[in-house]
Amino acid sequence: MISILTIDDDLHILNLVEVTLKEAGYHTYKSTNGTEALALLEDKTIDLAIVDVMMPGMDGYTLTRRIRELYDIPVILLTAKGELYDKEQGFTAGTDDYIVKPFEPKELIFRVQAVLRRYDQPSQHVIQLQDVKIDRKNYEVQIGKQHLLMPLKEFELLALLASRPNQVFQREDLIEKIWGFDFEGDERTVNVHIKRIRERLGAITSSLKIVTVRGVGYKLEVIS
Structure with missing residues (x-):
């Protein structure tokens, strides 16, 4: 399930966006300031950020630039403000789209869907890390000239970790992303799949390493 983080110091807008996104089938996180948002981004797996411009402390333009520096996710x-200069500032900061308040909930969903589609182009399906090529469209893993056959859940787990090298994924986030919210198993399922992926990769390459972050989850490191 796609996770979206909304950052706005207006609680009414924050709750409206949350309800709108949930009704459209998205998983949501919310924050009232930029510092808290950056902590959430470090801790959670976020697919898109919706950022308010006018916030105390760190404004939306600054937060957008920080997100762009640290993460490969779209920003709305x-x-x-609807002036051309304000829009120019937003796009210069790195935003993918710009919505002016007040807005219709349907417009928000249309724009979210459009931005996510742009990020889901075929080029984004292929992850290349050292000698390891992961094709998420064809469910193929190629290491050098060898092709590695993997069960679906193992492949999806590897692809998710590889999509954001060095980012720590919590076990519960991995369960939500790969198995879904209605999964009745527990964290041991993730541990078993990680163990099998390590064994498969370790037999062929030393370029990638899945590291256990004690008490939190896992991250994938690229060994140079």
Whole structure:
């Protein structure tokens, strides 16, 4: 399930966006300031950020630039300003789209869907890390000239970790992303799949390493 983080110091807007996104089938996180948002981004797996421009402390333009520096996710700026100069600032900061308040909930969903489609182009399906090539469209893993056959869940787990090298994924986030919210198993399932992936990769390459972050989850490191 796609996870979206909304950052806005207006609790009414924050709750409206949350309800709208949940009704459209998205998993949501929310924050009232930029510092808290960056902590959430470090801790959770986020697919898109909706950022309010006018916030105390760190404004939306600054937060957008920070997100762009640290993460490969799209950003939509949400603001009461509609002047061309303000839009220019937003796009210069790195936003993918710009929504002016007040807005219709349906417009928000249309724009979210459009931005996510742009990020889901075929080029994004292929992950290349050292000698390991992961094709998420064809479910193939190629290491050098060898092709590695993997069960679906193992492949999806590897692809998710590889999509954001060095980012720590919590076990519960991995369960939600790979098995879904209605999964009745527990964290041991993730541990078993990670063990099998390590064995498969270790037999062929030393370029990638899945590291256990004690008490939290896992991250994938690229060995140079």
